[in-house]
Amino acid sequence: MSPVINVPKKLLLTHLGRVGRAAISVPATNLKAVYSVMKVAGWTGSCIRVQRALDSTQLDIGFAGNVVDKVAADTFAAGSALTIAKVYDQSGNGMDLVQATDANRPIFSALNEWAGIRPITFDTWPQSAVAKWLDTPVLAGLDRQAVSVYMMMVDHCPNQQNLIWEGFSDTGFATSNSFLLGSGGGLGVNFGSLIFNTFFPRSHLQAITTVCGGSNVRARFDGVERTFATGAISSSAIQGMRFGKSSLNNQYNSQNDVFCIAIYAQADAAAANLVVENALNASFNPDRASNTNWTYRLVEDGNSLMSGVGAASLQSAGWQGGFGRGPQGDVRAWEYYDMGLAGQTLATAYTNRARVLALSDVTKSKNVLHIIDPTNDIGVITYTSVADAQTGNTVSAQNLYNNYFLPYVVAAQAAGFTKIVTSTILPRTNFNVGAGNFRGDCRNYYNSLLTGGAGANGYVVADIGSISQLQNTADLSYFLPDGIHLTAAGYALVEAVRKPLEIA
Structure with missing residues (x-):
């Protein structure tokens, strides 16, 4: 040449x-x-x-x-x-x-x-x-x-x-x-x-x-x-x-x-x-x-909210209005990794955690990990009752929280991550409350466990599951026709809650 x-x-x-x-x-x-x-x-x-x-x-x-x-x-x-x-x-x-x-x-x-x-x-x-x-x-x-x-x-x-x-x-x-x-x-x-x-x-x-x-x-x-x-x-x-x-x-x-x-x-x-x-x-x-090192590192891991059909922090709406182009923090200070896999569950994310935890970098002033909610774990289960959805099934809310989420938090802290962020779960069309598959009951109880246990276990919760505009999954302003995934406007709402907590 x-x-x-x-x-x-x-x-x-x-x-x-x-x-x-x-x-x-x-x-x-x-x-x-x-x-x-x-x-x-x-x-x-x-x-x-x-x-x-x-x-x-x-x-x-x-x-x-x-x-x-x-x-x-x-x-x-x-x-x-x-x-x-x-x-x-x-x-x-x-x-x-x-x-x-x-x-x-x-x-x-x-x-x-x-x-x-x-x-x-x-x-x-x-x-x-x-x-x-x-x-x-x-x-x-x-x-x-x-x-x-x-x-x-x-x-x-x-x-x-x-x-x-x-x-x-x-x-x-x-x-x-x-x-x-x-x-x-x-x-x-x-x-x-x-x-x-x-x-x-x-x-x-x-x-x-x-x-x-x-x-x-x-x-x-x-x-x-x-x-x-x-x-x-x-x-x-x-x-x-x-x-x-x-x-x-x-x-x-x-x-x-x-x-x-x-x-x-x-x-x-x-x-x-x-x-x-x-x-x-x-x-x-x-x-x-000149290979300048970034001051901070943000790593995100999880399921379809993260990857697959949509990822809150990296889809266009979030990227344009939040981390990538917005006023919240100096974009040049953050090195950003998306480790979510399409269709991944919280259970498999924990099983595969080594690839994520290895990204903690002691040379960075701040290492942040965002562990995405177990929507896919819940979405494939039919629970027999409210109690089964909350505490009974092997993929019940209590078991997901105790056996996968909390161990991931502990492992991330041990790996050197200085801040752990997680998100509450958004509604879905196929999440029923009180009848049918009882997935909505599992979702609600899991969200309560997340918010209730944050202080004692050293993580921060982005409560996106409580965003008022996202409660109606038939609202095509914010949800795609499948009633599961968000539109750009929906992700923008999520981003407004999540990103300040991640990079604060």
Whole structure:
């Protein structure tokens, strides 16, 4: 790979964002396409094309200095929402990202700004929104044994697995290349099979790289190489790529803020990876370029409130209005891990606690663990009576509290976590009180045990189960039609209760 030209100048920092930024400079050799909300050195065209909801009019948006001109975009929006119809390829190869259908377009929203830079946001909400994505044209000369894809991005939340990019083979198959953020904060690189999974923080803008060369696949986070088992990759042309929602599975919905994508027709080695990653970090995220340690660490573990169809702290509403972008605490001080697994119960979370407790870091000033409620444990049980739901069944409220929750608290304290937070359980359509399956009785009693035992056992309770707007599971303002999972507005209510306790 050729050396970088025009190395970015030292950046100035202000409370309003970074100013005086130089254009991005990345190696030109074998560069197929580059999409960025900061200008690439030498580019003289527009950044994106947006469409406003007001009248479906479109406008090309350029740069203010070297940053996408959000003021021009907002003036054009005239108070209505903006979607992105095109992202211009700044490599000069004309490989623009496009989406012809407005409902499937990512958004361009002030809610998602990072230090004054506004990203491309794939804001798909599972079960309640149309998936969002952008496609490249045919990427001539690119094959699966020689491709490197670099991204600057923030992931909102796993939903089973979120697709980031997907390559279409010459026969139309998308299974040939895909990069998935897996449930539980992991990452999967799929070249016919899932071959990699690890955990990484979701709290910050990150340089994430996938490299395919010969029969090997490599993945990197912020300049750190991760090891994993490799799988054979056949050599086949990539006709095009998709960023955002997967074509393979509707569950593979992307919820990410994407700031830059660079695609190379070569399998870069680690040293070459660092050249690109450091150039991107220097422009977007200089604190990560120097591997600055975050002051605090927040780890969350639990069931479907946490992962699967929805996660309160990392779904779009919470991310935009709470931890990720909001005024509560300094976002740059917190390293944030989502360890929940889709469909996981509190019982299995306790069984698998070692992977979570190992994340306690003695170098951090504060280690916080949020243990999510046992909704899934209760949701699969039919109790024979109120007493059975409260104290009798092996998955009764008392047994869940005594045998799984409290031991988890003790283990977390012993591991070094300085603060333990938990949530009370939200209502569900299939939780009956006083008759039927008696799940509602189990829920209510468990919640009373949580709140009653907090002081004596050294944990803090976020009483989301008492939020007044969330008592009616048929209210589609806050619940999805299944009467189980929340809408963005519902998660925003949860976030307002949870997040202050977690990061206080």
